[in-house]
């Protein structure tokens with residue numbers, strides 16, 4: 026074996042979203058923050074460049090990466106087409122000899138958590154390859170590359186590999202292997218374009234009422250991290266930038282969700298690797314991080330970005346109460362909000378959480394129509410949703426609804442049923458239009474059972490960057506399109522005044 030080498034520098038890049046995104050909707054990218062913390066804990070040099078936090082365009086993002094790695098690159102950013110066209114031809118020439126190479130001096134990791142970041146991420150990756158040539162290993166990770174690796178490789182052959190699933194220990198293992206002069210390509214969690222391991226296991230289709238092959242390939246996934254308490258607290262490099270922009274700081278008290286919703290990319294993401302799909306941090310660890318945020322950054326309110334703050338069953342509720350009790354025991358004065366499912370809501374648990382500082386609840390009820398809930402595989406009834414929403418309001422907590430007014434099978438009658446349901450839980454017309462999104466339409470994400478079903482039915486149009494479908498009921502489709510047009514006209518008129 027070769028003698029030990031210096032490990033490469035790591036730059037983690039969060040690209041700008043394609044369309045204008047509201048900062049408060051996205052907030053800190055905790056995936057990169059955890060990645061940086063884990064790598065730094067083992068002595069690796071890591072920089073996070075978050076285009077959203079810094080308000081960077083694709084070109085400005087590229088310039089920031091160039092500045093970070095100035096001693097390494099041999100080419101100038103001038104002449105690099107940031108839209109990626111020039112870069113494609115240039116990097117194609119290099120493709121043959123750049124891979125595999127054992128000693129990259131730089132690892133560039135691009136995260137794609139949302140579909141509106143796919144195109145900017147690909148453009149940046151192409152330009153980075155042209156800029157750094159063989160000096161850098163180029164990788165992508167996050168929900169989209171995990172669920173659509175073949176699409177990503179096809180559209181962006183410039184990348185060397187994809188980190189599938191939870192990436193912290195995959196990238197760490199790669200860096201350690203590079204440092205030791207070892208081949209890293211068999212690392213669990215690594216998806217290569219030129220091996221048979223390019224397809225990730227699909228979500229469990231049988232559970233979602235789908236037939237046929239699972240589509241599982243030979244990819245070897247890395248098991249989900251079993252003990253979140255073993256992770257260091259996330260690196261807060263980008264928090265000051267978000268604070269300057271008045272975004273509420275984020276925390277993760279758990280990962281994953283025990284639900285099994287057919288449209289949900291969270292569900293599909295965590296099903297792509299073995300291990301319990303919901304894992305919670307201990308109350309002590311959560312409270313300690315809150316104290317640290319308060320002391321180091323003056324934080325008085327956090328938003329838990331957990332997919333589902335409340336874990337499964339009795340254990341999940343007891344743990345939530347234990348978190349609340351730990352916050353109170355330490356006299357932490359911090360308000361917080363969480364997301365959960367309707368069946369997680371009960372008076373006892375949420376009364377204690379409120380006493381500890383709970384301010385608002387994002388409740389993913391999705392629909393007031395039982396047919397829709399069943400087709401989403403939501404595992405709750407309309408009555409569960411109604412009871413949960415009314416209880417949250419009764420407890421005086423902010424209620425933020427996750428609601429899907431239009432799905433592939435919505436009928437005109439169901440639109441009315443949904444509106445009646447919203448009225449029955451005290452939601453007025455202005456809230457429906459301004460906060461719930463009267464025009465919310467189900468997105469079919471690659472890798473989800475819903476997208477698979479629509480594909481099987483021949484209804485899926487477009488590509489993985491944003492699939493489209495027509496609703497089965499043309500009257501519902503008409504209502505949606507008319508509403509969208511009215512909304513656009515309203516927005517255009519408003520912008521004139």
Ligand code: SF4
Nearest residue numbers: 282284285286289292
């Ligand atoms: S409850 Fe929410 S996070 Fe969980 S699987 Fe369903 S949609 Fe996804």
